[in-house]
Amino acid sequence: MNLLEIMRASPVIPVIAIDDLTHAVPLARALVAGGIRVLEVTLRTQHGLAAIRAIAEQVPEAILGVGTLTRSEDFAAARDAGAVFGVSPGLTRELIQGSLASGLPLLPGVMTPSEVMAAREAGFHQLKLFPAVPAGGVGMLNAIAGPLPDVLFCPTGGISQETAAQFLACKNVACVGGSWLTPKDALAAGDWGRVTALAKAAAGLK
Numbered sequence: 001m002n003l004l005e006i007m008r009a010s011p012v013i014p015v016i017a018i019d020d021l022t023h024a025v026p027l028a029r030a031l032v033a034g035g036i037r038v039l040e041v042t043l044r045t046q047h048g049l050a051a052i053r054a055i056a057e058q059v060p061e062a063i064l065g066v067g068t069l070t071r072s073e074d075f076a077a078a079r080d081a082g083a084v085f086g087v088s089p090g091l092t093r094e095l096i097q098g099s100l101a102s103g104l105p106l107l108p109g110v111m112t113p114s115e116v117m118a119a120r121e122a123g124f125h126q127l128k129l130f131p132a133v134p135a136g137g138v139g140m141l142n143a144i145a146g147p148l149p150d151v152l153f154c155p156t157g158g159i160s161q162e163t164a165a166q167f168l169a170c171k172n173v174a175c176v177g178g179s180w181l182t183p184k185d186a187l188a189a190g191d192w193g194r195v196t197a198l199a200k201a202a203a204g205l206k
């Protein structure tokens, strides 16, 4: 699947931080059971790569991405663990090289028109607006759509179930990202039913 197909496969991409490795597989199963198959497991915690490996092996329905990619050497490791796309809060020359060298498609983060233009020059037309709400939210996306109509966004950062629909209604938005499907207290309690209910609500958006 290319990035466009991945973005169109789910209205919401949950941003996942695994503090306890034993949570990875049941969490992924709970999200998939709710109809959310595109998952972004971040490298924010020490368990990121191991979580990707476990989910890739045990939850084949998941379309698995690696998040918080900030170093080029993480691309090959994440690809080998089973990730099929990568997400970064930003874009650097090193990350462009890491993506090209590993073959792992990258959804890079941008938050200004100049960054959108620089990403586009580097060949990226699917972008993460990050942090979406502090960057200006829906107003920013609509303003960018005028002069820069040929890029598509996954806004992430500050979005909730309540506000996701207004982002998804923007013509330059394919999906949104967010951590609200994986509340830390639900994970700590092993409340997978709550995660599935949140995923069902998110899958119903659009």
Ligand SMILES: O=C(O)C(=O)C[C@H](O)[C@H](O)COP(=O)(O)O
Pocket: 015, 042, 044, 067, 068, 069, 087, 088, 089, 130, 156, 157, 158, 159, 177, 178, 179, 180
């Ligand atoms: O870890 C990364 O790579 C990020 O870019 C940050 C996350 O995408 C946001 O922190 C999610 O935002 P919230 O939904 O507001 O929690």
